[in-house]
Amino acid sequence: MCLPDCYWIRKINGGIMMNKHVRNVMLEAREKSYGLAAFTVQNAEMIKTVLNVSKELAVPVLLMFGQKPLQHLDMKVLVNIARTYEDIYEIPVYLHLDHSRNLDQIQKAIEEGFDSVMYDGSALSWEDNIANTRRVVAMAQVKDVVVEAEIGKIAGVEDDIQVRENEAYLTTPEEAKEFTELTGTDWLAVSIGTAHGWYHETPKLDYTRIEAIRAAVNIPLVMHGGSGLSDDAIRQAIKAGITKINVDTELRRAFMSGVADSLSLNQVLEDFVSHIKVGEEKLAQTVREKLMLFGTGVNFAR
Numbered sequence: 001m002c003l004p005d006c007y008w009i010r011k012i013n014g015g016i017m018m019n020k021h022v023r024n025v026m027l028e029a030r031e032k033s034y035g036l037a038a039f040t041v042q043n044a045e046m047i048k049t050v051l052n053v054s055k056e057l058a059v060p061v062l063l064m065f066g067q068k069p070l071q072h073l074d075m076k077v078l079v080n081i082a083r084t085y086e087d088i089y090e091i092p093v094y095l096h097l098d099h100s101r102n103l104d105q106i107q108k109a110i111e112e113g114f115d116s117v118m119y120d121g122s123a124l125s126w127e128d129n130i131a132n133t134r135r136v137v138a139m140a141q142v143k144d145v146v147v148e149a150e151i152g153k154i155a156g157v158e159d160d161i162q163v164r165e166n167e168a169y170l171t172t173p174e175e176a177k178e179f180t181e182l183t184g185t186d187w188l189a190v191s192i193g194t195a196h197g198w199y200h201e202t203p204k205l206d207y208t209r210i211e212a213i214r215a216a217v218n219i220p221l222v223m224h225g226g227s228g229l230s231d232d233a234i235r236q237a238i239k240a241g242i243t244k245i246n247v248d249t250e251l252r253r254a255f256m257s258g259v260a261d262s263l264s265l266n267q268v269l270e271d272f273v274s275h276i277k278v279g280e281e282k283l284a285q286t287v288r289e290k291l292m293l294f295g296t297g298v299n300f301a302r
Contacts, residue, residue, distance in 0.1 A: 152191025214241025
């Protein structure tokens with residue numbers, strides 16, 4: 001149920017909790033020029049850690065599920081884990097499906113209670129991307145689910161999707177305006193010089209392009225490829241007009257490097273929980289740093 005001011009009501013521990021709709025959270029962040037973190041999570045440990053830091057700082061985050069985690073665990077299982085921690089921590093939990101090219105998968109995510117879904121039609125022709133995005137928007141509107149779409153091609157590898165550097169191209173303000181008007185998408189992922197994965201050389205973000213796209217459309221802009229960018233680059237991107245910032249590779253590196261560090265000091269393989277806890281601690285440190293960097297102007301309160 002969405003109230004007139006667009007708050008969700010969810011049952012929590014036998015009572016109810018009023019959550020800001022994720023659409024409003026993003027619009028508030030856009031208005032105040034803060035970045036909203038979207039963290040890709042792979043398992044229960046990552047879900048728990050991200051939400052624990054979110055509660056600690058009273059800053060909302062999006063839990064993103066990409067295609068690789070969904071090959072490992074059923075969507076319903078991941079949703080149930082996240083909603084269980086919503087009960088435990090008594091904070092809003094926003095679930096986002098990332099980089100889906102499958103309309104059946106998107107429909108399932110909508111039915112399972114995701115707050116937002118991304119349809120990635122960037123590999124298609126302009127006309128097909130528009131047509132499919134419009135279909136997804138119509139599907140999502142039934143449950144008041146937010147839609148993210150993408151134009152331009154962002155280089156790098158995201159799950160099983162690979163775009164070579166010579167195939168990547170940047171989004172133009174004119175394309176962004178036309179695409180938004182024709183599809184009705186709520187959020188727009190733009191190609192502005194970032195890349196999926198880890199950077200082997202310093203990327204050149206086009207801040208002037210971001211400013212022009214923000215001026216051309218009246219919806220939040222999404223930056224994929226947030227891992228490994230310098231703090232200054234992220235601050236400038238937010239200032240120029242980016243609202244949602246996706247972070248994936250950096251989180252996996254933090255978690256697994258923590259586990260690796262623990263194993264180097266304690267090689268007892270059976271000591272599973274101790275090793276995992278070190279991974280969680282390193283992940284929590286990274287999440288905390290990102291949230292403080294992106295800004296904490298949007299919180300759980302009205």
